[in-house]
Amino acid sequence: MEAPILEMKNINKSFNGIRVLSDARFELRKGEVHALMGGNGAGKSTLMKILTGVYTPDGGSIRLFGSEVQFRMPQDSEKHGISMIFQEFSLVPTLTVAQNIFLGREPRTRWGFIDDKKCEEMTRELLSELHVDMDPNRLVSELGVGFWQMTEIAKALSKNTKILIMDEPTSSLTTKETEVLFNLISRLKQKGISIIYISHRMEEIYRICDRITVMGDGRHLVTDDVGRLDMDTVIRHIAGKNIDSFEWKRRAGSSNSPVVLQVSGLRTDNRVNGVDLELRQGEVLGIAGLMGSGRSELLRALFGIDRVTDGEILLRGQKVTIRNPKEAISLGLALVPEDRRVQGLVLEHEVKDNILLPSLARKRDVFVNDKMEKNLAETWVRNLNIKTDSIHKSARLLSGGNQQKIVFAKWLANDPDILLLDEPTIGIDIRAKSEIIETIRRLADEGKSIVLVSSEMAELLAVSDRIVIMHNGKSRKVIAREDIASEGDLQHAIQGF
Amino acid sequence: MPSKGSNVFAALRHFNWRQYIVYIAFVGIFIYFAVTLSSDGFLTMNNLLNIIRQTAIISIMGVAMTFVMSAAEIDLSVGSIAALSSLTTALALQSGYGILGAIVAGLGTGFIIGLINGMLVTKVAIPSFLVTLGMMGIAKGLAMWVTQTAPVPIINETYVYIFGSGNIGSVPVLLLWTLVIVAIGHVMLKKTAFGRRVLATGGNPVAARYSGVNVQRTKLYVLIGSGLMAGLAGMLYAGRMHAGRYTFGEGDELSVIAAVILGGTSLFGGVGTVIGTVIGSLMIGTINNGLIIMGLDVSQQNIVRGLIIILAVAFGRKSLNK
Numbered sequence: 119m120e121a122p123i124l125e126m127k128n129i130n131k132s133f134n135g136i137r138v139l140s141d142a143r144f145e146l147r148k149g150e151v152h153a154l155m156g157g158n159g160a161g162k163s164t165l166m167k168i169l170t171g172v173y174t175p176d177g178g179s180i181r182l183f184g185s186e187v188q189f190r191m192p193q194d195s196e197k198h199g200i201s202m203i204f205q206e207f208s209l210v211p212t213l214t215v216a217q218n219i220f221l222g223r224e225p226r227t228r229w230g231f232i233d234d235k236k237c238e239e240m241t242r243e244l245l246s247e248l249h250v251d252m253d254p255n256r257l258v259s260e261l262g263v264g265f266w267q268m269t270e271i272a273k274a275l276s277k278n279t280k281i282l283i284m285d286e287p288t289s290s291l292t293t294k295e296t297e298v299l300f301n302l303i304s305r306l307k308q309k310g311i312s313i314i315y316i317s318h319r320m321e322e323i324y325r326i327c328d329r330i331t332v333m334g335d336g337r338h339l340v341t342d343d344v345g346r347l348d349m350d351t352v353i354r355h356i357a358g359k360n361i362d363s364f365e366w367k368r369r370a371g372s373s374n375s376p377v378v379l380q381v382s383g384l385r386t387d388n389r390v391n392g393v394d395l396e397l398r399q400g401e402v403l404g405i406a407g408l409m410g411s412g413r414s415e416l417l418r419a420l421f422g423i424d425r426v427t428d429g430e431i432l433l434r435g436q437k438v439t440i441r442n443p444k445e446a447i448s449l450g451l452a453l454v455p456e457d458r459r460v461q462g463l464v465l466e467h468e469v470k471d472n473i474l475l476p477s478l479a480r481k482r483d484v485f486v487n488d489k490m491e492k493n494l495a496e497t498w499v500r501n502l503n504i505k506t507d508s509i510h511k512s513a514r515l516l517s518g519g520n521q522q523k524i525v526f527a528k529w530l531a532n533d534p535d536i537l538l539l540d541e542p543t544i545g546i547d548i549r550a551k552s553e554i555i556e557t558i559r560r561l562a563d564e565g566k567s568i569v570l571v572s573s574e575m576a577e578l579l580a581v582s583d584r585i586v587i588m589h590n591g592k593s594r595k596v597i598a599r600e601d602i603a604s605e606g607d608l609q610h611a612i613q614g615f
Numbered sequence: 616m617p618s619k620g621s622n623v624f625a626a627l628r629h630f631n632w633r634q635y636i637v638y639i640a641f642v643g644i645f646i647y648f649a650v651t652l653s654s655d656g657f658l659t660m661n662n663l664l665n666i667i668r669q670t671a672i673i674s675i676m677g678v679a680m681t682f683v684m685s686a687a688e689i690d691l692s693v694g695s696i697a698a699l700s701s702l703t704t705a706l707a708l709q710s711g712y713g714i715l716g717a718i719v720a721g722l723g724t725g726f727i728i729g730l731i732n733g734m735l736v737t738k739v740a741i742p743s744f745l746v747t748l749g750m751m752g753i754a755k756g757l758a759m760w761v762t763q764t765a766p767v768p769i770i771n772e773t774y775v776y777i778f779g780s781g782n783i784g785s786v787p788v789l790l791l792w793t794l795v796i797v798a799i800g801h802v803m804l805k806k807t808a809f810g811r812r813v814l815a816t817g818g819n820p821v822a823a824r825y826s827g828v829n830v831q832r833t834k835l836y837v838l839i840g841s842g843l844m845a846g847l848a849g850m851l852y853a854g855r856m857h858a859g860r861y862t863f864g865e866g867d868e869l870s871v872i873a874a875v876i877l878g879g880t881s882l883f884g885g886v887g888t889v890i891g892t893v894i895g896s897l898m899i900g901t902i903n904n905g906l907i908i909m910g911l912d913v914s915q916q917n918i919v920r921g922l923i924i925i926l927a928v929a930f931g932r933k934s935l936n937k
Contacts, residue, residue, distance in 0.1 A: 423825070447827040461825050464818035466885050475815055478808045479827035485806050528826065 121184070123148050123312060124169075124281060129178035131164055131336075138164050139175075139336040146281065151303060151313045153323040153344075156333035157356050158574055162316055165333070166283055169314075170202050171195035183280075199280035203270045203287060211259035216241035218258055219273045244272050248302055264295030271302065275311075282306065283314045288322060289410035300326055319408055320349050320613045332356060349613070350606075357575065357605035366580055366599065369563065373583075375399040376434075378567045379536055381420070384429035389415040391591030393429070397536065397569060402562045404582030405571045406612050412591035413571040414456050417538045420569075421453040422446040447476060452534035454525050456541050462525040463513045470495040470509040472524050476532045498527035503553060519550025526557060537561065537568045543577060555580055575605040587611050637877050637891055640927045641898040648905035655908050662904065664787055668855075670900035671789035672697070672848045673867060677874045677892040678800035679844035682837040684875055685804070687817035687884025688743040690838060692732065693845040693871055695754035697864030700724040700849025702758055705767035705859025714774050721850035722843055728754055729842015733835035743838065751868065758861040766860040769853055778854030792851065793893070796844070801889040813837060817884025874899055877927055899924075 124146040131139040139161045146152050156162050167173045169180070171189035180187050182198055189195045209218045216238045217224075225236040241254035250268050252261070258269060267287060274282055288296045303313060303326055315327055323330060324344055331341040332355040339355045340347065379397040384390055389412040397403050405413045418424040420431065422440035431438050433449055440446045443453070455461035463472050473495045478486070495509045502523045506516055513524055522542065529537065539558070543551040558581050562568055572578050578585060579602065587595040595611065602608055648657050656662055676693050683690045700721045707720035728750060735746040769775060781788040804810040815823040816833045824830050845864075852863040876882055877898060878891025902923055906916045 421825075442829075443825055444827040444829060453825060455825055460819070461821050464815050464822050464885060467814065467818050471811065471815070475811070475823070475826040475828070478811050478815075479823075479829075484808065486808055486811065488806075 120147060122146055123183055125179075125181040126165070126169065127179050127181075129165065129168060129180075130176045131168065131173060132176060137336060139168075141178075141338070142333065142336060143338045144169075144331055145341070146312050146314060147328075148312055149307050149310045150328040151307060151315055151326055153327040153330045154314055154316045154333070155318070155323070155330060155352065155356060156339075159335075160333040160356075161336040162333055163285070164336075166202065166285070166314070166316070169195065170200060170283065196277065199278055200283070201274035201277060201279040201281070202283040202285070203267065203274065204285060209258050209266055209269060212257065214255050214257055215252060215261070215265075215269050215272075216254035218269055219244070219254075219276055223277075240276070241272070244276055248272060248275070248305060250298075250302065262295070263290050264292070264298060267291070267295075267299065268302070271306075275306075279311065281312050281314065283316070285316045286318070286409055287315070288317070288319065289408070291410075296322075320352070324349070353606045353609045353613075357609060367559065368600075369559065369583070373398070375401070378434055379420075379569075380430075380432040380435075382430050382432075384416070384419060384431070385427050386415065386419045386424045387427060388418065388424045389591045390419050390424070393588070393591070393593045395586050395593055395596070397567050399567050400562055400565045401583045402558060402568045402570055402581045404578040404585035405569060405588060406575075406578055406585050406608060407588035408612060409573070411588045413588055414540050415591075416588070417453060417455075417540050417569065417571060420446070420538055421451060444479065447479070447532070447534075450535035451538065452476070452529035452532065452536070453538045454522075454529065454540060454542050456544070458518075458522055458525050463521060465514040466512055468510045469499065469504070469506055469513055469516070469524055472513050473498055473509075473528045473531055476528055494531055495527075498531050501530075502527050502557065517547070517550075519546035519553075522546055522550065522554065526554070530561075535566060537566055539568060539570045539572075541572055542570070543572070543574065551577075575608050579605065579608060585611075636927060636930050637879055637894050637898065640877075640923075640930075641894050641901070644898060644901055644905070644923070648901065648908075652905060652908050657905060657908055660785070662908075664785070664790070666897065666900045666904045667790050667793070668787055669904070670896045671787075671793045672851050672864075673870050673874055673899070674793050674893050674896040675796045675851070676841075676844050676848050676867065676871045677878075677896050678796050678889050679837075679841040680871050680875045681800065681878070681880050681887045681889050681892045682804065682810075682813055683743075683841045684872075684880050684882065685817045685884060685887030686813045686834055686837045687820070688736065688834055688837065689747065689872070690732065690743065690841040690845075691747040691868045692728065692750035692754055693841060693848070694864035694867035695751045695758065696725050696728050696842055696845035697849035697852055697867060698861050699728075699754045699758040699761075700846040701853040701856075701863045702761055702767055702849075702859035702861065704850050704853045705769050706761065708769050708771050708774060709767055714771065714777070717771075717774060717850070721853070722846045724849070725842040725844070725846020726839060727842070729839040729845075730835075732842060733838035736838060737831040737835050743834075755861070762859075762861075764861055766858045768858045770857075775854045775857050779851045780855055780857070789851065789855070792847075796847075797889060797893050804887060804889050809833075809836070814885055814887060817881075817887070819885070870896075870899060873924055877924060898927075 122145040126144045129139050129142040142161055142165055144165060154162050164173065168175050171192045171194045174190060187198060210221065219241050220237050224232040225240065227233045238254045245252055245254065252265055252268060258266060287299060291299060306313060317323055327344055329341060329343055330347050330352060332339045332352060334355065375398045377396050378399050382394045384393040391412065393416055395403065405416065407413050415424060419426050422442045422445055431440065438449060440449065459465060470491060474491055492509065499506065499509055504520050504523045504527065506520065513521060543554050555577065558568060558570065570578065570582060582599050584599060585597050586593050597611060680690060680693065703724045704717045704721035707716045732746050732750055735741050736743045777788065779789055812828045812833050815828055816830050820830050849864065853859045874896035875892045877895030878888055880887040880892060902920050903916065906919055911919065
C-alpha cells in the first residue's frame with residue numbers, strides 16, 4: 119500500500135485550559151475521498167483548522183508529502199496545496215466567476231494591467247476540465263448556490279490544490295446539484311486530488327468515500343475502509359458513551375393534554391415542503407434531521423418570518439395566519455433563534471434593554487416604567503442565573519452561555535405559551551447547557567409547550583416527549599421518546615431515508 | 616439654566632466615555648474663550664444669548680436627527696426642507712391665512728417631504744442616504760421655483776414674535792422653543808417604548824424584528840419626525856429673518872449631523888442621546904462665536920472648527936476602545 123500523503127499525529131490543542139484535541143490523528147492517501155465524522159464537539163473542525171493553518175497545535179506533528187511542515191497561518195497551508203471549501207462561501211458576489219477565481223492573482227498584460235481575456239480563457243479551461251457548464255463572465259450573485267460551490271472548487275484547483283477539504287458540502291444543495299458535485303468529486307479523484315469530506319450523511323459517505331475516520335471527544339476513534347466499516351459500527355462510535363450525555367427524566371405525561379398547535383401540509387419558499395405536526399400543552403416536541411432538512415426554516419415559518427405558501431396552522435383549534443413576528447408574539451409564541459448574536463440580541467445594548475425588548479414591542483403604554491423594568495430584568499437575571507455584574511452591562515461583554523440565557527429571559531419575561539427553540543445550546547459551555555436543559559424541563563412542567571430543534575442527539579433525547587424526524591423539508595416520522603433506546607437509534611432514524 | 620445643568624449631570628452618570636467627551640470638550644472650549652476673550656465681551660449675557668439664538672435651529676433639527684441616526688438612517692434633506700418651509704410659511708401669511716395657516720403650511724411641508732422620504736426608504740427600499748440626497752435637491756429646487764428665487768417678506772408682527780424674533784423678558788423665544796423640543800425629544804428617546812424601539816432598530820434590525828418590533832414603521836416615523844422638525848426650523852428662520860427665502864438652512868444638514876455625532880450618537884445606529892446633541896450643537900456655536908470675536912477670518916474659522924470636530928470625535932473613539 120502506498121504511503122499516505124498527509125499524516126497528522128498526536129495533535130493536541132486546548133482553549134483556555136479546556137482540551138479539545140488529545141492525541142488526535144488523521145491520514146490521507148493520494149486520490150482518496152476520506153470521510154471525517156463525529157458528533158458536535160468531537161474536534162473535527164478544530165483539527166481541520168489546524169490543517170489549514172487557522173490554529174497552531176499545542177503539540178504533535180504534520181507530515182505532508184513525506185516532510186514535516188508547520189503552518190503558522192492560512193497562507194502557509196495554502197502554499198502547500200491545501201484548500202478548504204467553507205459552508206458559508208467566501209466569494210465576492212459583485213464580481214464575475216473568472217474575477218473571483220483569480221482574485222488577487224490576476225494574470226497581467228505586458229503593461230502590468232489585468233489581462234481580462236487571459237483570465238476568462240484560463241477560467242474556461244479550468245471549468246471545461248471539470249466538465250462544469252458555467253459562463254466565466256456571469257456575476258456570482260446571479261448564480262445558484264451549487265454554482266458558488268463549483269466556483270470555489272475551481273478557485274481551489276487554480277491554486278494547484280492537492281488536498282481539498284469540504285465541510286457539509288451538500289447541506290445547501292438540491293438533489294440535482296448534489297449529483298453534479300458527486301460527478302465532480304469523482305473526476306477530482308481521477309486527477310489524483312485527495313478530499314477530506316466532513317459530513318453527517320451516511321448515505322452520501324457510503325456512496326462516494328473510500329475510507330472513514332470517526333472522532334469523538336477530541337480523539338481518534340477509528341479509521342477504516344468503507345467496505346469494512348458498516349453503518350451500525352460508525353453510528354455506535356459517533357454516539358459513543360457520551361460522557362456529557364444528559365439523562366432522560368420521564369415527565370408526567372402530556373399525552374392527554376389538549377393540542378395547542380397543529381400544523382398540516384405546511385410549505386414555504388424556503389425549504390419547508392410539507393410538514394405535519396401536533397404539539398400538546400406541556401409537551402416538548404423535538405425536531406431532528408440532517409443539516410439542510412428544513413428544521414430551522416420550519417420555526418421561521420411558524421414565527422412569521424418566512425411566508426407560508428400552503429398549509430394550515432391551528433392554534434388552540436383556531437386557524438391562524440401569522441404574517442410577521444409581531445403577530446406571532448401576540449398569539450403567544452416565542453422564538454429563540456439559531457444565531458443569538460445576529461437574531462437574538464442587540465449586542466451593544468444593556469442586558470436590561472435586551473430582556474425588555476419583546477415586552478416593549480407589544481405594549482400599548484407610551485411611557486416606560488423604570489422601576490418595573492428594573493424589577494423585571496433583575497428577576498429574570500436571578501431566575502435564569504445570568505452571570506453579570508449589573509443589568510446595565512452591555513450584552514456583548516457576557517459569555518455565550520449567559521447571552522443565550524438573556525435570549526431565554528427576554529421571551530420568558532413576555533410570558534409566551536409556546537416556545538420555539540432553535541439550537542438553544544449551540545456554542546455554549548457544558549454548565550450553561552445543563553442549566554438551559556433544566557430550564558426547558560421546568561417550563562414544560564409549568565405547562566408551556568415547546569418545539570425544540572437540535573443537532574445534538576443527547577439534548578433531544580434528554581428532554582423530548584416525542585421527536586419528529588424531518589427530511590428534505592418534510593416531516594417523515596414521529597417517534598415517542600420511550601421507543602428510542604439510544605442515540606444510535608435516533609441516528610438510524612435520521613439517516614434512514 | 617439650572618435645569619439643564621442637572622440634566623447634564625444626570626446624563627454624565629449614565630453615559631460611557633464616548634459620550635462624556637462632548638461635555639468635557641464643551642466645558643474646555645467655553646472656559647478657554649471665557650478666559651482669553653473676557654475683555655472682548657464673550658461672557659456678556661448678550662453674547663451668550665446670541666450663541667443660543669444662533670444654535671437654536673440646529674439644535675431643534677438635531678433632536679430629530681438623533682432619532683434618525685439612532686435608527687441607523689440619515690436625513691440629508693433637512694436644510695432644504697427648512698428653506699422650502701420658510702417660503703410656504705411666508706406665502707401662507709402673505710395670502711392672509713393667518714398664523715394658523717402659516718403653521719399648517721410650514722409643518723405640513725416638512726411632514727409631506729418626511730413622509731415621502733420615509734415611504735421611499737421603507738416601501739421601495741432605497742437607502743435613506745440616497746433618498747434624502749435626492750430630496751435635498753428637489754426641496755431646494757422647489758424653494759427656488761415657488762417665488763423665482765425672490766424672498767417673501769413677513770409683516771405679521773405676532774408671527775415673528777412667536778417664531779423666532781421675540782423675547783420674554785430677556786429670554787429669547789428661540790431658547791424656549793429649543794428647551795421644549797429638547798425636553799420632548801429626550802423623554803421620547805429615553806422614557807418611551809417608541810424610543811427603545813428606535814434604538815433597537817438601529818442596534819440590530821434583525822433581532823428587533825424577531826422581537827416583534829415593526830422595524831419599517833419605526834424608520835418611517837423617525838423620517839417623518841425629521842421632516843416635521845425641519846419644517847419647524849424653516850418657520851423659525853422665517854420668524855427670525857422676517858421673511859421666507861430659499862437660502863435659509865443652506866448647509867445645515869452638515870452642521871446638524873456634526874452636532875449629533877459630536878454629542879455621542881453612533882453613526883451606525885443603536886446609541887443615541889438628545890442632550891449630547893444639544894451640547895454638540897452649542898459647542899459648534901460657541902466655537903463659531905469665539906473665533907469671530909477672536910478676529911479670525913472665515914477661512915481660518917473653517918479650518919479651526921474642522922480640526923476641533925475631528926479631534927473631539929477622535930478622542931471619543933479612542934476612549935471607546937479601552
